[in-house]
Amino acid sequence: MQRVKSVGDIVDSQCTRCKALLNHTIVAMVAGQVVRVKCNTCGSEHNHRPAKEAKEPKPAATRTAAARTSSTGAAPRARAGRAPAQSDESIWEEMIRPLDPDHAVPYNMAGRFKTNSLMAHPSFGTGVVVSCQSGKVEVVFKTGRKLLRCGC
Structure with a gap:
């Protein structure tokens, strides 16, 4: 069970002055949501910016020759009427x-x-x-x- 946060509690927030994720004291809440905080490091007061969740990197999609064939099983199209590109x-x-x-x-x-x-x-x-x-x-x-x- 998580404890309900209230004014005066400590929360992690992105500080606009320090440009880092630091401990902040909750200054104001609206409808149970933290809205305003005060940085415990530099003392600046600003809107709450919660920590962003780290996104998991997607695996790089590699295309194989089989994947390049169309649904009918045909081979990929070659350039029609063009010679191979010269450097x-x-x-x-x-x-x-x-x-x-x-x-x-x-x-x-x-x-x-x-x-x-x-x-x-x-x-x-x-x-x-x-x-x-x-x-x-x-x-x-x-x-x-x-x-x-x-x-x-």
Whole structure:
């Protein structure tokens, strides 16, 4: 049996000043519920914040090949009409091979760039311009694709 709590009793509460779960003295109760408490450590008075119950972590769901099959038993769909995805580094190597790195234009946010031209960026290195849109240019660098601001 649990004893009924009343004003003046000690209860655990999350202190708003100490930022910790500490002992508090009950100051006010409404309909048998603790509403206001006073921290026994720092003396601050605030609304009662009960201790949160720890949630049990859910086991990570792993998908097996059997789980990926549909209810009819069919195998998972392959990408229709697409070749396996290439890494950005391999795409960059293919695109930069025919171009001369000495002709790379330094990146400037107000600069204008042409498709299939080289760009020299201070952080990302040498890249190939893939497309120019209004105010943006997409560039493939060795580390990946970047969308940069430009004066296009």
